[in-house]
Amino acid sequence: MKIGIPRAFLYYKYHYLWESFFEELGIEYVVSPYTNREIYKQGTTYAIDEACLSSKIYLGHVAYLLPKCDYILVPRVFGYGEDGTVCTKFQAIYDVVNNTFRDQKIKILYYNINPKETANEFRAFLKMGKFLGKKKAAITRAYLIAKQNQKVNQMMDIRKQEQLLESNQLKILLVGHQYNVYDRFIGDPIIQTLKSLGVCPIIADLCDKKKAREASHEISETLPWAFNKELVGAIALYQSQVDGIILMSSFPCGPDSLVNEILIRRIKGIPILNLILDGQEGSAGLETRLESFIDIIKLKKEEKDGKL
Amino acid sequence: MENCKISFPRFGNYHIALEFLFTKGLGVEYVTPPPSTKRTLELGSKYSPDYVCSPFKYNLGNFIEAIENGANTLVQTGGVCRLGYYGELHEQILKDLGYHVKFINMSKADYQKPLTFYNEFKKINPNLSLKRISSALLAFLKMVASIDEIEDFVRQNVGFEVHNGEMEKLQDAYLEELKTCENKKDVDKITKKYKKKLKDVKVKKPKKLIRVGIIGEYYTIMEPFSNHFIEKELAKKGIVIYRWMNVTNSVLKYDGKKQKKVIKNYVKYYMGATSMATVYKAVEWAKEGFDGIIHVKSFGCTPEIDAMPVLQKISNDYKIPILYFSFDSQTSETGIQTRLEAFYDMIMMRKEQK
Numbered sequence: 001m002k003i004g005i006p007r008a009f010l011y012y013k014y015h016y017l018w019e020s021f022f023e024e025l026g027i028e029y030v031v032s033p034y035t036n037r038e039i040y041k042q043g044t045t046y047a048i049d050e051a052c053l054s055s056k057i058y059l060g061h062v063a064y065l066l067p068k069c070d071y072i073l074v075p076r077v078f079g080y081g082e083d084g085t086v087c088t089k090f091q092a093i094y095d096v097v098n099n100t101f102r103d104q105k106i107k108i109l110y111y112n113i114n115p116k117e118t119a120n121e122f123r124a125f126l127k128m129g130k131f132l133g134k135k136k137a138a139i140t141r142a143y144l145i146a147k148q149n150q151k152v153n154q155m156m157d158i159r160k161q162e163q164l165l166e167s168n169q170l171k172i173l174l175v176g177h178q179y180n181v182y183d184r185f186i187g188d189p190i191i192q193t194l195k196s197l198g199v200c201p202i203i204a205d206l207c208d209k210k211k212a213r214e215a216s217h218e219i220s221e222t223l224p225w226a227f228n229k230e231l232v233g234a235i236a237l238y239q240s241q242v243d244g245i246i247l248m249s250s251f252p253c254g255p256d257s258l259v260n261e262i263l264i265r266r267i268k269g270i271p272i273l274n275l276i277l278d279g280q281e282g283s284a285g286l287e288t289r290l291e292s293f294i295d296i297i298k299l300k301k302e303e304k305d306g307k308l
Numbered sequence: 309m310e311n312c313k314i315s316f317p318r319f320g321n322y323h324i325a326l327e328f329l330f331t332k333g334l335g336v337e338y339v340t341p342p343p344s345t346k347r348t349l350e351l352g353s354k355y356s357p358d359y360v361c362s363p364f365k366y367n368l369g370n371f372i373e374a375i376e377n378g379a380n381t382l383v384q385t386g387g388v389c390r391l392g393y394y395g396e397l398h399e400q401i402l403k404d405l406g407y408h409v410k411f412i413n414m415s416k417a418d419y420q421k422p423l424t425f426y427n428e429f430k431k432i433n434p435n436l437s438l439k440r441i442s443s444a445l446l447a448f449l450k451m452v453a454s455i456d457e458i459e460d461f462v463r464q465n466v467g468f469e470v471h472n473g474e475m476e477k478l479q480d481a482y483l484e485e486l487k488t489c490e491n492k493k494d495v496d497k498i499t500k501k502y503k504k505k506l507k508d509v510k511v512k513k514p515k516k517l518i519r520v521g522i523i524g525e526y527y528t529i530m531e532p533f534s535n536h537f538i539e540k541e542l543a544k545k546g547i548v549i550y551r552w553m554n555v556t557n558s559v560l561k562y563d564g565k566k567q568k569k570v571i572k573n574y575v576k577y578y579m580g581a582t583s584m585a586t587v588y589k590a591v592e593w594a595k596e597g598f599d600g601i602i603h604v605k606s607f608g609c610t611p612e613i614d615a616m617p618v619l620q621k622i623s624n625d626y627k628i629p630i631l632y633f634s635f636d637s638q639t640s641e642t643g644i645q646t647r648l649e650a651f652y653d654m655i656m657m658r659k660e661q662k
Binding site: 087099252276 | 356357358359360361364388389390392393394395396397400401404413415416574575576577578579580581583607608609610611613614615616617618620621634
């Protein structure tokens, strides 16, 4: 049996966990490649026109994997309890995939995160492991190892970034959902452009999530979504250490449509650029916007340092 | 403190019931926002983020127009989709615009704990009497249910009036008279009277009735201006219009278990906000052999977008046509008309072929 893992959406949150879980259980899996134009195009043919760019890309990855494996991993998340809710997209994605690819007879490997159940993630993985024909002891062991692996790796990623904060380069905080920031098609062009301009991008997603969720209350009191709380909180944590902020969203992201507006109205004293990506724009427009944003920051910085 | 003049965004005909609840239950003045118009939407859009869903823009427009009419306290509800975050941004935008108003954000209340609502309301009127509010609440709920009941009747019959406009006139008079209610008994009496009057209106129905069901997102489906009065347009063509979605069915009589059972061949998990009701009614009406279904939503409404692949399967399996409408602040009237005409012609042709 071969499991297909779409390199989109929750992959970026859980890939350490998923990959080592399957490895420990000795289950073969394949991750779809980095998003490319072909995958994006596939996604747009399957998705509803109005759906957000990120979900179109997700469906593109599912379509890519469909002929290459037996099951496709599509987890479903209802929410994270006290940590926050999720965009309804994550509540619906299992059924969206199932209906969209019904005629292709898709087989989905899934698990469900529901905060109403205690130890919900472990239980969900137990169920999934049993479906894969594994014994309870083996699944438990695989989960614990995978969880440890996830924790260590995520901590290392955060450490690496902390070192970058020491650098003397111009630093820009890149605020966007993991599945957008790390996507080759959406976020990577921004990161690469920033680097080519001599700027050090700081990824808001790489932070202590618990601290960030708490810190988000300083900026917004009733923010419901866990992922947005983490990003908003990261701004509170990193703001004093960076020279500017880029908000990047995929069109027309529901939560971001409101949250970005709150941020623009409430975060003062630091330049903010609001980038909304719809997959249609050429790279030239993006580069121009980033260049002029960076130019302004450099100019202001030099003024402040008395060089002008 | 100056007198509290409270307002809540316009939403179908429920402002009548809300006015009752606030004046009789809470003992405060209620400012009904003027009916939504192009100006409401323009005002709201001007100060809203570009790609936010249009109910946000309408609500903001309503708030501004209510303030213009003297409101000094605004209430926004909580919700399970983006709606849950409307309040905080509305409050911020109004503040940035320089309006000095009190803002009651119900998303701060916890739906699991009714007492937290009481606490929010206490902010409006510190002398709140629990007895008074509970008796007003009963009448309020009855009023909501009655408004829905009358609307359902009109929707299914208005297309067949012998004398055009009679039902609409009666419905307007009914809503006007509801404003005189003091208690639940009054609501019952007035509703009974108008039910009879409506039944007495002369109608002429053809043998072969065309039945079309309307499904979709909470606000757009219930606020006629935001869906370009689509129900009225369809009814005028001699169609029986069905709409399940109203406050009675979605809140007062909500039955999630039943919905889940009906849709189990299509949907395994709750897909967010109104998407379950959307799929549920599509399945039921498809099974009942309706002639068509119309799906309405505001542009970018995620739960309803996610219901669409499911609707496409239902349409395929039961061979029932579904027309999809997505409304935003730039929707053109002629575009809607043309698509409605084409849909109507198509279902008429299918009817004749049967």
